[in-house]
Amino acid sequence: MAFWSNTAAEPRRNFKFLLTVGRIPTWVVKQVNLPKITVGESEHKFLNHTFYFPGTISYNTVTFRVVDVIDEKISEKILADFTQSGYNTPEDAVRAVDSLMTKAASVRALGNVRIEHLGSDEDGQNGKIAFTLRNAWVKDIEFPTGLDYTSEDLSDIGVELRYDFFNFEKTGGEKLPGFGAA
Secondary structure, eight states: OOGGGOTTOOOOOTTOEEEEETTBOGGGEEEEOOOOEEEEEEEEEETTEEEEEEEEEEEOOEEEEEEOOTTTTHHHHHHHHHHTTTOOOOSSHHHHHTOOOOHHHHHHHHOOEEEEEOOBSTTSOBTOEEEEEESOEEEEEEOOSOOOTTOOOOOEEEEEEEOSEEEEEOGGGOBOBTTTBO
């Protein structure tokens, strides 16, 4: 039986999500991609055969886009948080030395990053899942590539995050074994 003929089945919807990151209000977030796991491989050749073995695990970067809301000072908040990573414009030799970024400062400046994919019910809590990025830091900040008098699009900012791994939570906050559960 197909899921659309079963009224009890409720598929996840891509527009039902919340992103919590730093001081950015959740309502300005337009888009975010979810984590992706990639397992590397090693090969071993024996006679006329090739055998493959799983290798190291790596994770994609997570990118999100936010609307640059003037009253919320979104672009200012993103850059201010980025400077907390240790970045400083190298206008002279003294400031250049003081602009050394560290992973600890970068992770601390960004704070917790959590993507909630909401489920069913009016509040989205039934079947909700969540990804919490661990040791996330800002890899890339992209302001609009151009301004255009002929466009009425909202101005947005793209931010790319790098992280070490993620925890996965099922409905009710229970962590999935292997992804944060003890």
